[in-house]
Amino acid sequence: MEIINHRTKHRAVLNFKQGGWFGKELHKVEGYIYDPDKKKLKAIWGNWLMGLFSVNADVYDAHVATLAKNASPTHQAKMNGAGNGEPEDVSDDIPCKDFNSFDLNIPNQVTLWQATPRPEDSSKYYSFTMFAMTLNELTEDLKAILPPTDSRLRPDIRLLEEGNIDAAADEKNRLEEKQRQAKKDRKKKKGDWSPEYFQLSKNSYTGKEEWVYKGNYWRREFSQSPDIF
Numbered sequence: 001m002e003i004i005n006h007r008t009k010h011r012a013v014l015n016f017k018q019g020g021w022f023g024k025e026l027h028k029v030e031g032y033i034y035d036p037d038k039k040k041l042k043a044i045w046g047n048w049l050m051g052l053f054s055v056n057a058d059v060y061d062a063h064v065a066t067l068a069k070n071a072s073p074t075h076q077a078k079m080n081g082a083g084n085g086e087p088e089d090v091s092d093d094i095p096c097k098d099f100n101s102f103d104l105n106i107p108n109q110v111t112l113w114q115a116t117p118r119p120e121d122s123s124k125y126y127s128f129t130m131f132a133m134t135l136n137e138l139t140e141d142l143k144a145i146l147p148p149t150d151s152r153l154r155p156d157i158r159l160l161e162e163g164n165i166d167a168a169a170d171e172k173n174r175l176e177e178k179q180r181q182a183k184k185d186r187k188k189k190k191g192d193w194s195p196e197y198f199q200l201s202k203n204s205y206t207g208k209e210e211w212v213y214k215g216n217y218w219r220r221e222f223s224q225s226p227d228i229f
Contacts, residue, residue: 009036050099051114
């Protein structure tokens with residue numbers, strides 16, 4: 001993945017590692033940040049689910065070179081892809097869920113970001129994070145300022161959250177049929193349809209068309225919002 005700062009022309013090139021049979025590289029990412037002259041400035045590594053570290057590129061490269069030099073022949077063979085593909089110690093290849101296992105302890109490294117640990121009972125709630133658990137939260141004061149199209153007002157999701165599976169399925173089917181009918185009605189009118197909060201616009205840097213936010217949501221003028229529920 002290449003990420004470009006169009007103002008300063010700095011560029012990040014990230015490599016998302018393939019998980020492999022035993023998931024040892026699962027969610028691992030590493031790469032560099034380059035200046036406009038293509039000189040490596042910073043190294044980035046970590047786990048794209050748990051967090052990322054960074055340090056000066058020359059310090060990182062020196063650390064990696066030292067690790068490779070001091071690696072045992074067996075470990076070096078694994079690094080180079082040698083062998084019959086069978087792990088000598090399966091326990092070493094179990095997917096790691098500990099963010100600290102990605103910490104290389106390089107002097108002067110910084111933690112760019114780190115995910116908040118999941119709640120203790122997360123496994124009972126589809127392994128949701130605390131943030132995900134609150135996405136469907138709906139209070140009276142919040143309901144008063146939401147547009148009628150807000151996903152927190154979806155009746156099928158509310159029923160599902162309350163554990164009423166059959167009623168949720170019926171509501172989901174009703175909503176889907178309503179969407180199909182709305183699409184048919186738009187075709188009959190043969191008018192141009194455009195999203196309420198986004199418009200197609202040409203990116204000033206890339207020259208490509210992309211969906212751009214209009215900036216009108218926070219005015220909270222929802223009188224023209226469609227009835228989708």
